[in-house]
Amino acid sequence: MAEKVLVENKQVIFKGFVEGTPKETDLQVVVSATTELKPPKGSGAFLVKNLYLSCDPYMRGRMRDFRDSYIPPFVPGQPIEGFGVSKVVGSDNPTFKPGDLISGFTGWEEYSLISRTEQLRKVTPDGDIPLSFHVGLLGMPGFTAYAGFYEVCSPKKGECVLVSAASGAVGQLVGQLAKLHGCYVVGSCGSSQKVDLLRNKLGFDEAFNYKEEAELDAALKRYFPQGIDIYFDNVGGDMLDAAILNMRIHGRIAVCGMVSEKNLSDPRGIRNVFNLISKRIRMQGFLQSDYIHLYPRFLEHVISYYKQGKIIYIEDMNEGLESAPSAFVGLFAGTNVGKQVIRVAHE
Amino acid sequence: MAEKVLVENKQVIFKGFVEGTPKETDLQVVVSATTELKPPKGSGAFLVKNLYLSCDPYMRGRMRDFRDSYIPPFVPGQPIEGFGVSKVVGSDNPTFKPGDLISGFTGWEEYSLISRTEQLRKVTPDGDIPLSFHVGLLGMPGFTAYAGFYEVCSPKKGECVLVSAASGAVGQLVGQLAKLHGCYVVGSCGSSQKVDLLRNKLGFDEAFNYKEEAELDAALKRYFPQGIDIYFDNVGGDMLDAAILNMRIHGRIAVCGMVSEKNLSDPRGIRNVFNLISKRIRMQGFLQSDYIHLYPRFLEHVISYYKQGKIIYIEDMNEGLESAPSAFVGLFAGTNVGKQVIRVAHE
Structure with missing residues (x-):
């Protein structure tokens, strides 16, 4: 039996349901958790290292104890989740191999175990397009x-x-x-x-x-x-x-x-x-x-526009998970200039 | 030169612009006017005897001094106007002959001189369909x-x-x-x-x-x-x-x-x-x-439904121009039961 490889896993924990505007203290950055860098055998899941996390206003809706929405609330005591760009580091799923880049829902933490793959997209690296764009311009x-x-x-x-x-x-x-x-x-x-x-x-x-x-x-x-x-x-x-x-x-x-x-x-x-x-x-x-069938056409059009220099995209990039609570809260005060992203790790 | 035939013409006069809910006293029934039963020669106009007048909530918008709407305000001191069913009694327009029945905009009065014909429809009498339906079910x-x-x-x-x-x-x-x-x-x-x-x-x-x-x-x-x-x-x-x-x-x-x-x-x-x-x-x-191109299809469908007994239409019929102010004001209190119509004259 192989030895377990455990790493520290910094996380942004959702402290509890929020009334009014979210405050930085509604989130807590902890390093208490450790994670094995391999998914359980037979789970079909895979483990990712998160590179970029997206701060989006809709996430506020998940901070309320309101279940009659199109998306369930966050779980108090657990990391919040959102769109991100991540790299597969260990996999029990033949479709997602170590080294693959993916974009989709992930946790606000350094490493996440992903078992639901329906809404994930594989990202093909393209030297002309920043990876972070997959939670912004192309996300x-x-x-x-x-x-x-x-x-x-x-x-x-x-x-x-x-x-x-x-x-x-x-x-x-x-x-x-x-x-x-x-x-x-x-x-x-x-x-x-x-x-x-x-x-x-x-x-x-x-x-x-x-x-x-x-x-x-x-x-x-x-x-x-x-x-x-x-x-x-x-x-x-x-x-x-x-x-x-x-x-x-x-x-x-x-x-x-x-x-x-x-x-x-x-x-x-x-x-x-x-x-x-x-x-x-x-x-x-x-x-x-509701328009997800148009996604391939969207990617084709927008990548083409971008590469031709016909559109640009402005990001507001925060460095490190520690900055995540203030970056998120800043959305509602309009302190971000352009798309708010958190860089969790360099590629 | 023919002698002029003048008749008394009872009218419902718009007394002035209204704030808030219209009151009966915002309208006044007068018999001061006289009207010649023949339009001026060369005018292309025609004179109608009004049979039914329609009370519609949108008319309240015309009682305000607000010109930025899809329809201009009423003119203080003049009869208000609205949809009606009328009979031509004198004409200088070859398309509309004495005896013709028409439906469209007319004045709230016994006799009206009509010169704008764009929105008028000729009504073919049909023993199975009350004439008043042309300002309600079929209007x-x-x-x-x-x-x-x-x-x-x-x-x-x-x-x-x-x-x-x-x-x-x-x-x-x-x-x-x-x-x-x-x-x-x-x-x-x-x-x-x-x-x-x-x-x-x-x-x-x-x-x-x-x-x-x-x-x-x-x-x-x-x-x-x-x-x-x-x-x-x-x-x-x-x-x-x-x-x-x-x-x-x-x-x-x-x-x-x-x-x-x-x-x-x-x-x-x-x-x-x-x-x-x-x-x-x-x-x-x-x-x-905006959908007026569908009007012929509408008439065909609804007349057919009505004649087959698949739909009915309930009218609240008031008798006489004298009752017009209270009938109109009643719309906004919901006193009418069904489509509110005023019978000005029997056919």
Whole structure:
């Protein structure tokens, strides 16, 4: 019988269910656990070393004790989980061999034992594409932008598009796809640094810092004197209400996310719903998972755009699992600039 | 030169712009006007005797001094206008001859001079179909139900359908079309008399009086333990919010009307919009006028259903122009039972 190889396994533990905005102290980085670097024989599982972990706003929903969602809550006392890029280091599954790179759900820890493989993708290393992009541009956020823009927004060349949280993981790609589609694109964001990024790096036609606008309605009228055809909504709340007021007839709203905490815990309510009738607005919530059949086409298109230099992707990279709690919490204060990723280990 | 034939012309005058719920005193019935029963020569216009006038909730929007809508406001000091069934009594237009019956926009008065003919339809008398149905079952409300149900709700056999204001001009047809489509249909309404009508005359599977429900959410959970696939929304506000909470994944909401005044003047806001994402709900405002190409098919289907006894249509008929202000105002208190019509003159 072979000797067990045990390694220390740093983990980000979910301390318990959260009310309101998550705080750093809701997560705890521990090194108490040890893990064998080989999966149990006959388990069909495999062990991965996590390289990159993705911080995504939807994860907040899993911090609540609410089971009637499309995804179950995190388990108190266990590491949280999310999208990551990982390397197989030991395997009892012939499909996943040591050295393989994979992208999909993993634990917030150095090493994870993976037994569910349905939603995993193997990643072929490509010198032109950072591995971390597989949780961003080429992962769930990028695909959310792609499916949401093309499948939910029904865009037409020349239309006027508003994107909120526009420099975020999803928004930055929505805006660039809209530009490539021939649309006029305005981004809303929360700092002058992000405004600069949107205007000068990401190619948006216009951008504004919503925190500096006394009246969102007035801001939208300034950038959209003829009205908005498409609003890609990543924030909900007041911006959604102001956008509804400024939509054109037959406008479309893709409801994608509501990163602002106050929209969840104390929703003020959307007051302009009546305008949906007179303007015949279509407002549609969506999840990227419903469009997964389009994933291969998405990868092909977006990789091609990226390699041609037609799109860029901005990441906010934190180093080390120790930085994970602050990186995650920063999402809800908008401290990240671009897609928030945690580098757990170098490749 | 022929002698002028002048008749007294009773009119319902719009006294001025209205805040809040319209009151009877916002309208005034006068007999001061006289009208010549012949249109001016060379005008291309024609003179009609109005037989039936339609009371519709959308008309409240025209009582406000708000010009940014799909239809202009009423003119203070002039008769209000709306859909009606009328008989041509004098004509300078070769297409419309004395004796012809027409349906379309007309004034709230005994006689109207009509010069815009784009939206008029000639009505062929049919002994089996009451003339007044041309402002109800076969008019704008009926077509709203038809276009909204088939084109906006994307119904499938076996789906669960909620209709609010379910015994009203639109709702009663939505529910019957949904039943004919093989759906399970529940109607919400505002009196026990209407509950009885929905259950025992209109063939709804279930019906409830929302005024007797302490919690709309609990009421919907009682009638839709598996959730709602389609909500045909005629009221907005709290019912819309409760319905969103109870929608099934990929549910559809057709936003058709918001008859409850408080939804307009002091909207509390829709608080459950976040659920649009997790449940991938499509919420769409619409106007029947966008589907007008389907009108001939609608007439054919609905007339056939009616003649086969597969659908019925309940009208609330008021007698005489004098009753018009109270009939109109009653819409917003829900005093009408079925489609509210005013008979101005016998055929």
